[in-house]
Amino acid sequence: MLLILAFMTFISTISCSESGGSEEITSGSNSGSNCPTKTCGDFATRAQAQAAYNSNKSCYKNLDADGDGIVCESLK
Template sequence: MLLLILFVFISCTDDDSDCSSKTCSDFTTQSEAQSLFDSDRSCYENLDADNDNIACENLSN
């Protein structure tokens, strides 16, 4: 039982860290960043600094 709880805890914390680890510098183009942002806007909200639903506007396509 303890092993199951540990596994669930590790799985949850891994997902959370993936969310917050992406920044605009991780992408080559704006469209790549936009695609990830659109997949889960609440998770990757840091990619949209001015909250206009356009991720990493400083990057070109």
């Protein structure tokens, strides 16, 4: 059981290592992974946020509050 948990953690870390761009990696809700901590407030437009989300949906899943694939719906 412990081996399975360790393997799943390892796979999760690998999947977020390709976050794209040269964004600063910060700790926070994604600590322990290579996913940048971003919120909708970090983007000027919804198009920018959507591009980041599309580049790595597992890392930027917090941008899609209702899970419909459209991120930061409050941005224009």
